[in-house]
Amino acid sequence: xxxxxxxxxxxxxxxxxxxxxxxxxxxxxxxxxxxxxxxxxxxxxxxxxxxxxxxxxxxxxxxxxxxxxxxxxxxxxxxxxxxxxxxxxxxxxxxxxxxxxxxxxxxxxxxxxxxxxxxxxxxxxxxxxxxxxxxxxxxxxxxxxxxxxxxxxxxxxxxxxxxxxxxxxxxxxxxxxxxxxxxxxxxxxxxxxxxxxxxxxxxxxxxxxxxxxxxxxxxxxxxxxxxxxxxxxxxxxxxxxxxxxxxxxxxxxxxxxxxxxxxxxxxxxxxxxxxxxxxxxxxxxxxxxxxxxxxxxxxxxxxxxxxxxxxxxxxxxxxxxxxxxxxxxxxxxxxxxxxxxxxxxxxxxxxxxxxxxxxxxxxxxxxxxxxxxxxxxxxxxxxxxxxxxxxxxxxxxxxxxxxxxxxxxxxxxxxxxxxxxxxxxxxxxxxxxxxxxxxxxxxxxxxxxxxxxxxxxxxxxxxxxxxxxxxxxxxxxxxxxxxxxxxxxxxxxxxxxxxxxxxxxxxxxxxxxxxxxxxxxxxxxxxxxxxxx
Numbered sequence: 001x002x003x004x005x006x007x008x009x010x011x012x013x014x015x016x017x018x019x020x021x022x023x024x025x026x027x028x029x030x031x032x033x034x035x036x037x038x039x040x041x042x043x044x045x046x047x048x049x050x051x052x053x054x055x056x057x058x059x060x061x062x063x064x065x066x067x068x069x070x071x072x073x074x075x076x077x078x079x080x081x082x083x084x085x086x087x088x089x090x091x092x093x094x095x096x097x098x099x100x101x102x103x104x105x106x107x108x109x110x111x112x113x114x115x116x117x118x119x120x121x122x123x124x125x126x127x128x129x130x131x132x133x134x135x136x137x138x139x140x141x142x143x144x145x146x147x148x149x150x151x152x153x154x155x156x157x158x159x160x161x162x163x164x165x166x167x168x169x170x171x172x173x174x175x176x177x178x179x180x181x182x183x184x185x186x187x188x189x190x191x192x193x194x195x196x197x198x199x200x201x202x203x204x205x206x207x208x209x210x211x212x213x214x215x216x217x218x219x220x221x222x223x224x225x226x227x228x229x230x231x232x233x234x235x236x237x238x239x240x241x242x243x244x245x246x247x248x249x250x251x252x253x254x255x256x257x258x259x260x261x262x263x264x265x266x267x268x269x270x271x272x273x274x275x276x277x278x279x280x281x282x283x284x285x286x287x288x289x290x291x292x293x294x295x296x297x298x299x300x301x302x303x304x305x306x307x308x309x310x311x312x313x314x315x316x317x318x319x320x321x322x323x324x325x326x327x328x329x330x331x332x333x334x335x336x337x338x339x340x341x342x343x344x345x346x347x348x349x350x351x352x353x354x355x356x357x358x359x360x361x362x363x364x365x366x367x368x369x370x371x372x373x374x375x376x377x378x379x380x381x382x383x384x385x386x387x388x389x390x391x392x393x394x395x396x397x398x399x400x401x402x403x404x405x406x407x408x409x410x411x412x413x414x415x416x417x418x419x420x421x422x423x424x425x426x427x428x429x430x431x432x433x434x435x436x437x438x439x440x441x442x443x444x445x446x447x448x449x450x451x452x453x454x455x456x457x458x459x460x461x462x463x464x465x466x467x468x469x470x471x472x473x474x475x476x477x478x479x480x481x482x483x484x485x486x487x488x489x490x491x492x493x494x495x496x497x498x499x500x501x502x503x504x505x506x507x508x509x510x511x512x513x514x515x516x517x518x519x520x521x522x523x524x525x526x527x528x529x530x531x532x533x
Contacts, residue, residue: 040320047320048192051323052193055314055388056070067193075331080329083229084203087229091177098182100152103151106159117155120187121187123151125140127144156204157302164286164298168208170289174208175207180203184204196308201306202306205303205304208300212277223258223272223273223303224240230270236270236316239258240257241502244503247499251276251280252276252277256275257270261450265453267530267532268315268533273301273303281298317412317446322386323388323389324412327391332367333368333390334392335369335385335393336394337381339398339400350401360428371385385411386411394431401421410438454476456478458517463517467531480517496531499530501528501530502528507526
């Protein structure tokens, strides 16, 4: 048996709210959390916070509503960023960067946009501070008030479209496609690491096109790209669809979304692509001269994913022992654990083989770490790597070298598989193949869980009864025939806390001839409802 040695205590910001589990008491106090991980069954919300703390992903920030992403968390985001950036550039999108501060007048140019973001904006009113007269501390200098206040970007459509107006003149300038990796600020009072914070990291893409058909097609293609990354890299299955008018992005004609389902049956919006029509072109007077005829307004898209995807990654795959990471996104895929030998000759053999295996794995692109810390017992090391979600651990000791075989330990199910050590290249191939097997298995398990918790119900009463039962086993996706009506959508949200997540693309043909499960009117769509983060 292995003795589990407690690690140093770490802190996370524990926020209140139901949040898909039993939640907390509310407030924003910083809690000291030990290595003990609350079970999912006992309190899903606290389990999520505990897993993030044990995985060393984030820490509390002295700035209310913001988080510090620690190196292990940032390493995951960087891998996701690199995967996305390659695919974005493959679509001939160029990188750019736009100012963090935006004139407040820009936001008011597009009416729906200002209404959607006004309550979330942080405003800069002065350009310097001064010492408090006769006291301590600093305050805004009254003489330094700005002529026009600036907002800290909640999103960049307005300033980007101002610049597009300078850059676009002719059809030869189209399509214009840019993307930026940046931070944004949307004021949040109730936060949860990765899922909802005042400041977060994201990519935001913006394009201008000569026709609406081309713009809409590009937005849909971007949504498919997001879905592929979620499924192929994060092993996270998603439903692709369009948002209802109520849930659309402010100023968009269509919002396309990918929706994931967490282990507790709550949904999470994992990415969106918006077909903006000509709304922003009108607001910022962005026209182009076609090959023939009068000048025309351009057509637009915007699209983005955020660090929220890291929260989805945690909630879809992790377990009561800690973080579980799919190999393709894991910053560290394999940890080699050389055991220390009393005999110097045996130690030399262990060190030599470990180094050879490490090099063979790295040549195959396997991200490998060798844990040579001598001040920790093996049990403490096992415990740490388990909590941090490393997909595979390989132990290498004198007896293993002599026997020509050791064990690979899989994080996902704690199973141990034999690994022949004789041929180091063959051993590396076996490990690489096992990583792919783990990746495939995680996606299959998540798909099976989504299928098992996607319900088709005949009546609204049946859905409401399940959702209001207070039992997480009753939560999930509810696929229903729906007559689009914003008032009815609001009533359902008020009574069940469920929202209309999307109209799934793959299901819309089934709406014909059906009656709405809520109003009894002829269905206009097949809709997916769920409680959501």
